[in-house]
Amino acid sequence: MVIGKNNLIVTLSCPNQPGIVHAITGALLEVNADISESQQFDSPNSGTFFMRVQFATDATVADTEAAIADVAKQYDMDAHVYDTAVKTRTLIMVSKDGRTMNELLFQQHAGTLPVEVPVIVSNHLDLQPMAYFYDVPFVHIPIIKHPDGTDNKAEAEARLMQILDQYDIELVVLARYMQILSDEMTRKLDKKAINIHHSFLPSFKGARPYHQAHDRGVKLIGATAHYVTADLDEGPIIEQRVQRVNHALTAQDFVQRGRAVEGATLAQAVQWHTEHRVLLDGDRTVIFE
Amino acid sequence: MVIGKNNLIVTLSCPNQPGIVHAITGALLEVNADISESQQFDSPNSGTFFMRVQFATDATVADTEAAIADVAKQYDMDAHVYDTAVKTRTLIMVSKDGRTMNELLFQQHAGTLPVEVPVIVSNHLDLQPMAYFYDVPFVHIPIIKHPDGTDNKAEAEARLMQILDQYDIELVVLARYMQILSDEMTRKLDKKAINIHHSFLPSFKGARPYHQAHDRGVKLIGATAHYVTADLDEGPIIEQRVQRVNHALTAQDFVQRGRAVEGATLAQAVQWHTEHRVLLDGDRTVIFE
């Protein structure tokens, strides 16, 4: 079997109607697409059709965009073409806890996660050595509270905006970045940033969730990876995982076990996002695993 | 090895202080207890010490109570002695959905759950045949709403109280009994009834939790088995389990998968309770698995 030199992905969503798959697979025949993976979903909630196709071809991204242009227009599709060889430019934001950043950088280095991390931003210096070990520039943007009650948040976010542009960032991963973002910032990052919530949403919103969980005597703790939206903790959920706990564990033990679940949950969400497996159906996600 | 003819369990809780285990194991030597299982927990939250000991002995429950009486008094213990041959007299309350009742009755019949179910109560007739198949009396207590806006809830609960006494009920299992109990009833059942909440508490309290979960696009659904207290849905949690879901499932699919988790969660909670493995530490449970 002759395999095309490029490995491309098409994702699309459009109002559902008969003939979509027939039309799009017809268009892909024009670029001799050898389909290796294809998934689709017809959302009964929104009446929207979703599809993801991965294929080998000699054609380029631009060739493929041209080949599907007519069909995309006819069916009013929101369609995107990606080259799997092009990794998602990802900014990691952290505070002091390096577990998740360590996981993401290790996997980037090992080649098991299709991200390119051109820069790391933190409000603390603790994780600078780890960033340097992986040869990633580390930008320290401290958050300073002045004696007169004012702070430098506005300047800090302006600096962050600058970095997003300068490094051409496509995805922001909030890997336990413990600062609340301004409304302007969350609007700019809308659906382009993934946050890990240290709880099994929608339980235990707010501060010290593991202590809340411990007070309540739960038997499972969990973590939720979700897109950032203006409404904090309410963005579309990408992944949730849980970990068993029991009466003999302290709230501090909950925190430690919780950290491990958070890291695994966030890494999974980043992997699906950067493999272009996550599509948005209103406030819900469609995950083409 | 000569094995005692009785298999007994002692559970106890008391303010923590040095010497408790030494004292209680000393007292148990008097009845020649051959200990097969022993667990203890010192709660840092409440300063309470908890212990469960299972052992073979020729002594009776009364002998053992006498043997530990002095120690129990000295250490201000809440202590209980059980004979594993005596099964917990359990009332199952249901409405129309028989999945969990089916599981409990099957396991009672198979001898894998130490319960004796002398009677089943329901506000509907649907599950009468299944009760009869397992040779269990079935009492139908319909809830009737009169045209004038009144109902028979008070009479229904009076009948239920009567049944609790008549059948000498030690445990009530609310196996998807879809009626809200009065404050008087929940006070009477306080810590003596186990409810299955069709959600992963404290998420999604209230009506149609699976639909709420579906609207929110969660990736895991779960169930919570807890003791009934006056504060609905806030009683001490005994067990929680989850089940993976995804975007392709409908809210109805969530309900069906949720039912399976509910049944397994409730059956586990009933098993631990009837094996005397659940002790109460304020609003939290200590589970000696």
Added chain:
Amino acid sequence: MVIGKNNLIVTLSCPNQPGIVHAITGALLEVNADISESQQFDSPNSGTFFMRVQFATDATVADTEAAIADVAKQYDMDAHVYDTAVKTRTLIMVSKDGRTMNELLFQQHAGTLPVEVPVIVSNHLDLQPMAYFYDVPFVHIPIIKHPDGTDNKAEAEARLMQILDQYDIELVVLARYMQILSDEMTRKLDKKAINIHHSFLPSFKGARPYHQAHDRGVKLIGATAHYVTADLDEGPIIEQRVQRVNHALTAQDFVQRGRAVEGATLAQAVQWHTEHRVLLDGDRTVIFE
């Protein structure tokens, strides 16, 4: 949206080549198929393409077979069309343990499993009452060992063959039927029967697997649901599940916990099979969940 009156499923497999999806979706446009679910898989191991499409249509099964006939021939497809309203005629075979049979019959009754069970066969009488409770004929085919060393296995299997024909059986579920089938029988049942293996295959083949597992001190036990083939315990795996165990459990506890996993694993396999979600890729299964 006008929904077709029939809910049909097409499954197909064929040598992989470009254009298959375009061709089959084109053919389905002829019957105005409104696709609700579609999955495909291109096996790199065997070069085979697999697809399952579920859709609403006013056309019948015969109409749809006619509509796809040319495409099926052109691409050398092994294609099948099913109506979801037609339930799979399923024979359950048991010995003395009724847990899995109880689960299957309960779900058939509740309408959550698309099976019709016209008859149950057992070599013991223990489960006759449960069969009758669910209004299913129960055929007792005892296996008798004669004093001269001969047995009635041949006659028993002849009777079983007769029942398969008489009741027009499409699927046989070996729900802990503890008899070894003859080569002739396994050939007849090849890929048409699902067995639950009381172990996490390929570990612990043979007798008393939980005792083997206990001797080895494993920390997880499991069950495997697989198609019956001539080579016992080696048929294509449909589902596997595990359950955590620990040192404090006896081999008998392993058995009891194992039974619960077995039942859940087999029920899942039967569900996928009867929803036509399982396709065969040589010795491996493709599961379109």
Added chain:
Amino acid sequence: MVIGKNNLIVTLSCPNQPGIVHAITGALLEVNADISESQQFDSPNSGTFFMRVQFATDATVADTEAAIADVAKQYDMDAHVYDTAVKTRTLIMVSKDGRTMNELLFQQHAGTLPVEVPVIVSNHLDLQPMAYFYDVPFVHIPIIKHPDGTDNKAEAEARLMQILDQYDIELVVLARYMQILSDEMTRKLDKKAINIHHSFLPSFKGARPYHQAHDRGVKLIGATAHYVTADLDEGPIIEQRVQRVNHALTAQDFVQRGRAVEGATLAQAVQWHTEHRVLLDGDRTVIFE
């Protein structure tokens, strides 16, 4: 409450007989032990009694050893006293894959794993930078095959023995060290080394287990952490975990997912071992979680 300045652990095993707990808790009263955690297990298989007690005290390890000496002798105990402030001196052995080493070193650094890693040994140089990042000496012991068919294994193992002594190593973690150890070496490491087997033992022993698993079409893959014994892959199992897989994954995907499970499984086993929670009951382990 006055808390003792030392946090000690006693582990013991001895032939089971009445009075052990009473005797040992009596002895511990002499050092004013304030017990925070205590577990025991009476193995019906071997007739052996196991116990682990953790407590605060002003007494030292030596004081405690003296306090329990008479009881230990009387009951023929194999008893050990540990100070939780003293971390287990652990040698990590690796080849090229750094995932598990990364996890262990990160956790050591974060203080969540009670190990001290004074040295890392590898037959390759790939992981030297990561070792240096964590300030751990890295000893490269290459395995060389000479053109005449001989190799330097004997010299390599002699060097390893030297390192075990030089660094006073208490535990060896084979974190994907891909060399087979000599019988002499495995005897020296007997029960003092933990290996991660890249399979769910006892399935798929031998080379390329994920490829074996893929060929067999399993639905779950797993990993097993076990003590090293002379009989390769047959040492006492400490922990096993699994990960769900499906038909769409390649053997290479199995490997990648398997690596993640291996890392988590080995890290858990090392944690339990270094917290002195693992006792040996013949070929089985008792884990006091």
